[in-house]
Amino acid sequence: MMDAMNPGKENIPLKINPELGRSIFGTNAQAYHQARPGYPARVFEILQTTCGADVDVFEIGPGTGQATEPLLDYGCRVTAIEPDERLAAFLDVRLKKHAARLTIDRHPFEDIELPAGSFELGIAAMSLHWLSPEIALAKAFRLLRSGGKWAMWWTVFGDPDDMDDFQRQTQSLFKKIGAQSFTPVAGWTPFALERDKRLAELEKASFTETVYEKVRWSPVLSTRQVLELTATFSPVARLPEIERVCFLDDIARIAEREFNGSVRRNFVTAIYTAHKP
Template identity: 25%
Template structure:
């Protein structure tokens, strides 16, 4: 019987820790241009930016901002992901603090931040509280920066073959599948839910959307590791996941053992209004 990964969607938020090391090794980071744009939007020198990172994961965004001199408090609810991030920051990054807690429950006392950032994570935050909490934790004029990556197989014939592989084992394609012609459930477009919700908030102004495009080549093993780090694959039964990934491996190997991924990175920026 084929499996529908969407049926187990509520489990996806807590699935990443099962593959923390794979996530760290396989997930692409974010463009240097994005980091530059975010810091320029704050209007401050990087060393003067005190940032709160929501859903920091293993540090794909953390390390890029920390390398510029930004001070970061990183919130990561999964202890296995937080452990990898802590290891990365243990040497030479005293300006990075990692806390194993989710954004909704974190107690900040009276501390306020110049920048709140979230890479590949804001959609997991409770929609009933996320915007209010963000405004409460930012100084007046502070920046919120939310960004995501989408990955698509650039070669159309190979993409169709990989779609067929998934249909052999699953009732429906996983959300954010790399074998879509166009991303489903994407936040890249200006008219996505992120854009609409952010523009509707009285507590935020100067809303902007930016898009960054890049391509990179991945080996068969690299693609399997990437898929293995995605929540919609992690929540599959072990038998189904093995069958899908084995079939994916055979298909890519038959095409030379590598493929090109098109990466689309969407960034949303806004400023907190005066209290």
């Protein structure tokens, strides 16, 4: 999901600098891994149906391996392209048991040199928005074999079409820090849910058989889980420490006072799949 900032101009989401986006999540890899929920099972059902198991996969921006590990468990051979050395090191240790089928490339995707037509599947989970989609998708297309598949997806932590009570009650807090992604406004759609734009980008890169699906899911989170997840959102993580602590204290008070420490959230995961002829 694209986090967005809005310093002083109403309803105009401003993207966070991509360089910051590529570095902020590795500050505490263990905390990030514990806080971020995995992806709904439907995502992996789609991957297995379209691509099968035991295939060669490249992954753009694996982070701590929430998509990487299930693919390895399915028997895939994965080249994980992670430019943040801290995240790459964490991934290396955490998935050591899969070392024979996991290669970690520590270069930015734009700079890697891999043979064209080497992979049957390419994926980007919660990462493509930190790159130029046009450049990244063209390169992804080249890396795939003829007949190869591509999948990209994002989870939006607050369904704009079905706002939950917690999101309503915390909107004003997120608005104060310019977190537009969590304070939906008329006329603006999160990056992940801009269906026509994302499909057009895939088609421009010469992909065919493009498919879009929204997966809605509603986890129940404890106050601790709410705080840990919220702390990983880039508009929150980039706050000065005192402001961040105060912000999270306010979030905790709402979770405890209004929801008794049991918060049902409405999330939506948008997944796009495509085919290389």
